Amino acid sequence: MTELLNVTGLTTSFHTSRGRVQAVRGVDLTVKPGEILGIVGESGSGKSVTCMSILRLLKRQGRIEGGSAVFDGRDLMELDEDALTDLRGNEIGVIFQDPMSSLNPTLTVGEQVIETVLRHRNIGRRAARARAVELFEMVRIPSAATRVDAYPHEFSGGMRQRVMIAIALACEPKLLIADEPTTALDVTIQRQILSLIKELQGRLGMAVILITHDLGVIAETADRVMVMYGGMVMEEAPVAEIFALPRHPYTRGLMASIPDPRTAGEGRLSPIPGTPPDMSDPPKGCPFAPRCPVAMRVCAEEMPRLYEAGGPANRSRCWLMDEAAPARAPYNTEDAA
Amino acid sequence: MANGALSRLPLAYVGQRLVLMLVTLWAVITLTFFLMHAVPGGPFVSEKMLAPEIEAALNAKYGLDEPIWRQYLNYLGSVITFDLGPSFKYPGMSVNEMIAEGLPVTAQTGLLAVLCVVALGVPLGVAAALNRNRWPDTAVMTIATIGAAIPSYVIATVCLYIFALRLGWVPAFGLDDWRGYFLPVFALSGFWLSFIARLTRSSLLETLDQDYMTTARAKGLKRRKILLKHGLRNSLIPVVTIMGPVIANLLTGSFVIEQIFALPGIGRHFVLSITNRDYTAIMGITIFYAAFLMLMIFIVDMLYVWLDPRIDYRRRA
Numbered sequence: 001m002t003e004l005l006n007v008t009g010l011t012t013s014f015h016t017s018r019g020r021v022q023a024v025r026g027v028d029l030t031v032k033p034g035e036i037l038g039i040v041g042e043s044g045s046g047k048s049v050t051c052m053s054i055l056r057l058l059k060r061q062g063r064i065e066g067g068s069a070v071f072d073g074r075d076l077m078e079l080d081e082d083a084l085t086d087l088r089g090n091e092i093g094v095i096f097q098d099p100m101s102s103l104n105p106t107l108t109v110g111e112q113v114i115e116t117v118l119r120h121r122n123i124g125r126r127a128a129r130a131r132a133v134e135l136f137e138m139v140r141i142p143s144a145a146t147r148v149d150a151y152p153h154e155f156s157g158g159m160r161q162r163v164m165i166a167i168a169l170a171c172e173p174k175l176l177i178a179d180e181p182t183t184a185l186d187v188t189i190q191r192q193i194l195s196l197i198k199e200l201q202g203r204l205g206m207a208v209i210l211i212t213h214d215l216g217v218i219a220e221t222a223d224r225v226m227v228m229y230g231g232m233v234m235e236e237a238p239v240a241e242i243f244a245l246p247r248h249p250y251t252r253g254l255m256a257s258i259p260d261p262r263t264a265g266e267g268r269l270s271p272i273p274g275t276p277p278d279m280s281d282p283p284k285g286c287p288f289a290p291r292c293p294v295a296m297r298v299c300a301e302e303m304p305r306l307y308e309a310g311g312p313a314n315r316s317r318c319w320l321m322d323e324a325a326p327a328r329a330p331y332n333t334e335d336a337a
Numbered sequence: 338m339a340n341g342a343l344s345r346l347p348l349a350y351v352g353q354r355l356v357l358m359l360v361t362l363w364a365v366i367t368l369t370f371f372l373m374h375a376v377p378g379g380p381f382v383s384e385k386m387l388a389p390e391i392e393a394a395l396n397a398k399y400g401l402d403e404p405i406w407r408q409y410l411n412y413l414g415s416v417i418t419f420d421l422g423p424s425f426k427y428p429g430m431s432v433n434e435m436i437a438e439g440l441p442v443t444a445q446t447g448l449l450a451v452l453c454v455v456a457l458g459v460p461l462g463v464a465a466a467l468n469r470n471r472w473p474d475t476a477v478m479t480i481a482t483i484g485a486a487i488p489s490y491v492i493a494t495v496c497l498y499i500f501a502l503r504l505g506w507v508p509a510f511g512l513d514d515w516r517g518y519f520l521p522v523f524a525l526s527g528f529w530l531s532f533i534a535r536l537t538r539s540s541l542l543e544t545l546d547q548d549y550m551t552t553a554r555a556k557g558l559k560r561r562k563i564l565l566k567h568g569l570r571n572s573l574i575p576v577v578t579i580m581g582p583v584i585a586n587l588l589t590g591s592f593v594i595e596q597i598f599a600l601p602g603i604g605r606h607f608v609l610s611i612t613n614r615d616y617t618a619i620m621g622i623t624i625f626y627a628a629f630l631m632l633m634i635f636i637v638d639m640l641y642v643w644l645d646p647r648i649d650y651r652r653r654a
Contacts (some may be wrong), residue, residue, distance in 0.1 A: 057554055059546070060469075081560075089557035096555075104567050115566075116556040149341070151646040167556065313338055325511040 003070075004174060004207050005031040005054070010067035010280060012046075012053045023049040025231040026067070028306075031175065036208040038060045038222030038239065040215060040254070044276050046231035047211045048097075051177045055088060071173065090120040095179040095197075099160035103152040104232065109163045110136075110148030136164040138195060158189035162196070169200060176201070176208045180335045194221055215258055219243060224313070227251050230277050230287025233306060237314040247309045247316040249295075252287045264307030286319070294320065345644045350650040354638070356515035358631045366416065366620070367626045370409055373619055380425035380614045393394035397644070399425060401616075420543065421621035427611045432621035439603035442512065443590035444598065450526035450587045451580075459531045459576065462537025469542065477534060484531030490593045497597065499571060510599035521598045525591060529583050537576055544572040574644050584632040 012024040024046040031037050039047045045120055052058050054069045054076060067110060069076040074090065076084065086096075094249055096102040113132040113282065118125065129148070129215050136144035139162040152160055161181060168176055178197060182190035201208050210221055218239065225242045227235040233235060235248040246252045253272040274291035277283055286323055289299035307321035308314065380393050381387060396402045415422055421432035463616060465477040484492075497520060501509040507516045544550065553567045555599060592602025603622070611620035641648040 055555065057551060059551070085557040085559060087557065088555055094555040096548060096550075096552060098548060102552045104549040104553070105569070106571055106644070107566075108646075112552075115558065115562075119557055119559075166553075167552070315358045 001222055002032060003030045005209075006068075006070045007050075008068055008109070010053055010069065011052060012049050013062045013063055013067045014049075014057065015063060016280075019280045021175060022282055023062075023279060024053060025232055025282070027228070027231075027233055027235070029116075029226060031207045031209060033174065034201075034205050035116060036198070036210055036221055037221045038218040038225045039211045039228060040213060040218055040225060041228035042213060042276055044279065046226040047228045047281075048179050049231075050228070051094075051179055051209060051211060054094060055094065056084060057088075057094070064108055073122070084274070089116050089167075089173075089236075090171045091173050092175045092177065093171070093173040094333055095161070095164045095168050095176070095178045095181045097245055098184045099157050100184065102164055103160055105152055108149050108151055109155065109160075109181045110150075112163070113148070113167050114250070115171055116167055120171045129324075131170070132166070135170055136198070138169070139163075139166045143164075157185050158193065161185060161189075161193050165193075165196065165200070169204065172204055174206055176206055177211075178208060179211045180213070181210075183212070184213075189216075189233075197221070215254060219336060226255070230282060231279060232287060232317060234288065234318075235309075235314075235316045236306075237309075237311070241311070241314060245310065247314065247321070248288075248318050249292050249320070253291075253293075286317070294324070342642045342646070345646075345649045345651060346639060347651055350653055351639070353653075354635055358628075358635060360643075361631060362396050362534050362628055363413075363622065366413065366624060367409070369620060369623050370412065372377070373616060374405055374408075378614055382614070392484045399423070416624065421616035422626070424615055424618050426610075426618070427616040434607055434616050436603060436621065436625055439590075439601060439606060441603035442600055443595070443604055444588050445512070446518060446521050446525060446594075446602070447584075447588035447590060449582050450529070453522055453526040454533050454583065454587070454627075455528045455580070457526075458533030459537050459573070460532075461534040463541060465534065465538040466541035466545065467564075472540075478538070481531035481534045483619045485535070487527070489527055489591065491526050492527050492595060493594055493597045495521065496523060504627055510601065517598075524597075525587060525594050529587065533576060533583075536579065538571065540575050541568060541572040542547060544568050563587070564580075569579075570644075574641075577640060577644060578637060581633040582630060585626070585633040589626050589629060640646060 007027060007029045007154070009024075010024055010027045014021045014023055024041075025048050027046070028125075029037070029039075029050070032191070039050070041047045042233050045257075046334075047061070049058070052062070053064050054071075056064065056076065058064070060237065064233055065075065067077065072297070074083075076087075079087070080151060103109065110129065110132045114125065114128045117123070117128040119132050120133075121128070132148050133144050136148060141147050141159060141162050141304075145154075152163070155163065166180075167329050176197070181197065182193050185193060194217060197208065197210075200206075207290045212218060222267070225235075225237060226233055227242075227248065229250050235246065236241065236253045237247070242251065246255055250272075255268060257271050259269055272291055276286045277290065285300045285302050286292070286304055289295045292299065304316040304317050304319045304322070307320075309316035309321050373559040379401065380397075380399075381392050387395075393402070400408055403411070410420070419433070421436070424430045424432055424435060427435070436494040461477045461481070463476040468474045476512065497509060500506050500520060507519050508514050510519055512521075550563065550567055553563045558567075590602045590607075592604045592608040594600070606618060607622055607626075609615075610622060
């Protein structure tokens with residue numbers, strides 16, 4: 001048991017007026033202590049829902065329909081409400097996408113940190129306040145001692161996200177879930193927030209799950225990458241390897257759609273044609289098959305399993321990985337890159 | 338924190354608002370005065386024709402023989418000294434006295450109705466929101482819809498029939514017995530109670546869907562704390578907003594309810610003074626209601642500073 005978090009077969013659906021939307025379809029993932037796992041995917045690929053399911057923080061219509069998530073020896077899916085709330089904000093911290101709406105507008109930012117500390121630590125209000133100031137200094141909010149009494153609307157987006165980080169790290173969690181922490185921010189601020197997260201991760205020795213749709217963010221920050229599509233894991237590999245040799249056609253498509261600064265202004269972007277599948281009626285086979293440039297007949301018929309691809313830590317959900325695949329060569333060997 | 342709130346409410350702004358209220362009040366007075374005089378007839382015109390000389394004498398006594406602008410200025414002059422003038426229909430009684438006599442009765446039932454609206458409406462709305470689409474929600478919303486749809490006089494008469502006449506639990510009229518308050522207060526609060534319950538429900542549901550509520554859950558806070566500290570406070574802001582006019586409305590009474598339960602309140606003067614063409618009473622009661630309504634709205638606006646830290650009146654002053 002070296003893993004901090006071990007998720008198997010996680011399945012989550014949303015029950016909406018249009019029917020059941022299968023947001024997450026059997027996701028397995030592991031996070032080791034102190035590592036940064038990046039999860040990439042388009043909107044609706046199920047990356048956020050996966051993480052919110054792990055913490056059982058889904059909104060009303062969301063239902064976890066199967067799977068387990070063992071965190072530090074306890075299955076989060078089996079814990080009762082009390083034990084789960086003891087853990088949230090304490091052993092697992094969360095940062096959300098939009099710092100403009102994730103803070104309560106009617107409470108001071110300090111209070112929002114203090115209440116987290118008071119909930120999980122047996123200390124007085126004064127000590128909790130001192131802790132809040134200390135946390136604000138740690139996330140480098142200027143004049144922390146006075147800014148704790150300010151309200152969220154008096155902060156910029158980047159500063160609010162720092163407050164969110166302070167809240168998430170208030171109890172020194174073993175795992176930080178960062179759900180698109182920089183998506184809503186200016187590009188310059190994005191960089192600051194990312195390096196802050198990375199620095200604090202190193203200092204506090206915690207593990208991080210970083211959800212993003214930005215491959216650049218992944219390249220800079222993550223140790224390991226998981227690519228999600230259609231509520232499933234498509235590919236998983238150490239970060240250097242996935243950029244050197246993406247195995248899955250979807251990952252290749254993602255990489256190809258990144259603008260290349262060397263050809264900026266000359267060539268056109270090459271987006272992946274088509275749109276993600278409708279998850280209220282997902283395709284029978286590989287969810288990417290309808291958009292896949294190398295799809296075979298089997299792809300639309302049957303779901304491929306996650307093949308081991310190129311190494312013990314590398315997995316790819318693609319029929320091309322199958323021994324029987326005729327065209328597997330260019331996608332499965334080193335010289336294809 | 339209280340200091341922080343007060344600093345966002347500069348005296349200059351309060352003064353500005355008070356001045357604005359006086360200007361509004363003046364506009365109300367002027368408009369009502371000329372509209373009232375534009376309507377044909379007068380306080381001393383009735384089926385029984387008065388002798389012309391008596392009518393002329395009465396008009397002279399009350400200054401109705403003077404040109405209209407003169408009457409207007411005279412009236413304005415007396416209003417400034419808080420003198421609302423003598424009633425034309427109740428000889429020997431001033432409008433100030435009319436209000437002073439009826440207001441305590443009205444305010445008492447009104448205040449109880451306000452308490453009823455807040456103490457029942459808000460919890461019912463919360464219960465409905467927390468049980469969204471389950472039976473408590475359906476029950477509360479059904480009753481609230483009925484309560485808002487049925488006019489108060491229907492509620493009043495039906496209740497009167499059942500509880501006073503049939504069951505004899507409460508007196509049919511008057512407030513001599515404490516039980517006499519039940520029906521008028523219930524009938525008076527019915528509409529606003531339903532309204533506040535619905536408003537609280539929808540506002541809380543909206544708040545519960547906010548991202549910061551997910552943040553509160555992600556922090557591991559207990560359900561109760563999330564609801565009270567993060568949910569309720571934010572969702573009550575629109576409720577407080579509407580409570581200003583609601584309090585003004587309830588405390589100034591209802592003609593219908595006071596008529597049905599034979600309460601000697603101010604509400605019936607509202608209507609009777611108009612049919613009587615009791616000029617000074619119309620003016621006096623209108624001014625009183627307008628001033629009271631503005632005062633309530635003013636108080637609510639000032640309270641915002643404590644409710645919502647984003648409200649800052651310094652920029653407006």
